[in-house]
Amino acid sequence: MILILSELSQEPLHAQISRQIRTRILAHDLTDDEPLPSIRALARDQRVSVITVQRAYEDLEREGLIRSRPGKGFFVMAIPEKRKRAVALERFTTAITPILEESRRAGLGDEQLRTLFNRVLRGNEHGGKQ
Amino acid sequence: MKTPANGSAFSIQGLKKRYPGFSLGPLDLDLQPGVVLGLIGPNGAGKTTTLHCLIGLLVPEAGAITIFGRPNHPDDPRWRQDIGVVGEDSGFFLRWTVEENLRLVGRFQPNWSDRRARGMAERFNLPMNKRVNELSKGNKAKLAIVAALGHAPHVLILDEPTAGLDPIVRAELLDMLWELQEDGEHAIFYSTHVLSDIERLADELVFLCDGQVIQRTAKDDLVESWRRISFRLAADATLSLPGVLDHRQVRLEHRVTSCDYEATLEALRGLGAEAIEHVRMSIDEIAVEILKGKGAPHVAAR
Numbered sequence: 001m002i003l004i005l006s007e008l009s010q011e012p013l014h015a016q017i018s019r020q021i022r023t024r025i026l027a028h029d030l031t032d033d034e035p036l037p038s039i040r041a042l043a044r045d046q047r048v049s050v051i052t053v054q055r056a057y058e059d060l061e062r063e064g065l066i067r068s069r070p071g072k073g074f075f076v077m078a079i080p081e082k083r084k085r086a087v088a089l090e091r092f093t094t095a096i097t098p099i100l101e102e103s104r105r106a107g108l109g110d111e112q113l114r115t116l117f118n119r120v121l122r123g124n125e126h127g128g129k130q
Numbered sequence: 131m132k133t134p135a136n137g138s139a140f141s142i143q144g145l146k147k148r149y150p151g152f153s154l155g156p157l158d159l160d161l162q163p164g165v166v167l168g169l170i171g172p173n174g175a176g177k178t179t180t181l182h183c184l185i186g187l188l189v190p191e192a193g194a195i196t197i198f199g200r201p202n203h204p205d206d207p208r209w210r211q212d213i214g215v216v217g218e219d220s221g222f223f224l225r226w227t228v229e230e231n232l233r234l235v236g237r238f239q240p241n242w243s244d245r246r247a248r249g250m251a252e253r254f255n256l257p258m259n260k261r262v263n264e265l266s267k268g269n270k271a272k273l274a275i276v277a278a279l280g281h282a283p284h285v286l287i288l289d290e291p292t293a294g295l296d297p298i299v300r301a302e303l304l305d306m307l308w309e310l311q312e313d314g315e316h317a318i319f320y321s322t323h324v325l326s327d328i329e330r331l332a333d334e335l336v337f338l339c340d341g342q343v344i345q346r347t348a349k350d351d352l353v354e355s356w357r358r359i360s361f362r363l364a365a366d367a368t369l370s371l372p373g374v375l376d377h378r379q380v381r382l383e384h385r386v387t388s389c390d391y392e393a394t395l396e397a398l399r400g401l402g403a404e405a406i407e408h409v410r411m412s413i414d415e416i417a418v419e420i421l422k423g424k425g426a427p428h429v430a431a432r
Contacts, residue, residue: 007329010410012354044312049166051333052350
């Protein structure tokens with residue numbers, strides 16, 4: 001597994017790790033019941049502390065995306081499609097809320113925001129990532 | 131994870147050591163097996179004195195020190211089997227080869243394994259046949275680490291191991307420590323005043339200043355709870371905000387440093403502050419604030 005981690009990011013290291021693994025799980029790059037690297041092996045590979053990987057795995061475990069089997073390590077959970085959608089929806093909502101609030105404070109009305117959102121969505125609909 | 135019996139890798143309680151013009155402690159510190167703990171402090175903070183008391187090079191005025199439950203008593207040296215030390219001056223014989231030096235070190239360690247030492251030397255590309263005075267700085271540092279680990283101790287103590295090393299050699303040495311942490315069998319206690327050395331490796335950091343522990347935190351908590359925050363607010367400079375250590379104001383614009391940014395942000399929103407921006411701080415910046423302020427007003431301990 002190749003992760004890209006940086007101290008220069010606004011996102012903490014453990015969140016960078018969990019996000020990058022989450023993306024792979026939701027995109028089926030990591031499939032059901034696939035083993036994840038052990039905490040210490042990933043820490044060594046990525047040159048981060050054990051506690052950092054531990055937090056990333058704990059977060060993913062709490063979200064129900066991975067699970068640990070005592071003595072065997074961590075595995076991708078067999079998650080129903082519905083659940084994956086729910087995770088994706090929740091993350092989308094979390095990500096979009098701050099900018100919505102900020103825009104409202106800046107005086108943009110909901111109607112304007114809807115129009116803007118649709119325009120951005122159209123510009124992005126062929127799979128471009130902006 | 132294999133955890134040797136007897137709880138803590140080491141435990142220091144009520145340690146006191148005095149010199150003219152300097153006094154250490156009373157200091158309490160412990161380390162759990164498998165954990166990497168960075169000891170951070172400016173020169174003269176008492177880092178080396180602490181380590182020297184821990185490894186029995188100095189006799190403290192007061193305090194109890196145990197290594198895996200065994201007191202570090204000079205008359206019963208069994209505790210030494212569980213501790214490996216990389217000091218500032220390793221005292222190798224310069225005209226002897228690496229192998230000869232390692233063999234000599236092994237004579238003083240009942241649990242020493244030549245095979246283990248050789249295996250490590252091989253794994254880290256340390257040439258056994260070279261004389262120490264022909265070794266590069268990086269290989270000398272590797273030798274010190276192999277010599278400290280040949281008896282398979284469960285705690286490794288390093289005192290400023292990267293002092294005077296160039297960035298490439300430093301990275302090599304840190305690579306060795308990464309390899310070591312992987313099996314989960316070594317607790318690592320690493321003293322440095324160069325925080326970037328330990329920034330990624332350490333699980334926890336302990337800050338030492340003027341002979342006192344001023345803070346001990348999981349590294350990730352530190353990085354997450356500290357922020358620089360700017361905002362606009364019509365208030366005077368006597369503004370009192372939770373978590374805030376440092377406040378600057380130019381007319382309506384404020385900039386603060388917070389060690390508990392969530393609390394600070396909440397308070398700011400309550401006060402109706404506008405244009406709130408917050409950015410994370412590097413671990414170096416945070417360390418400077420901690421050492422400068424001798425600890426936070428209310429430390430973010432979660």
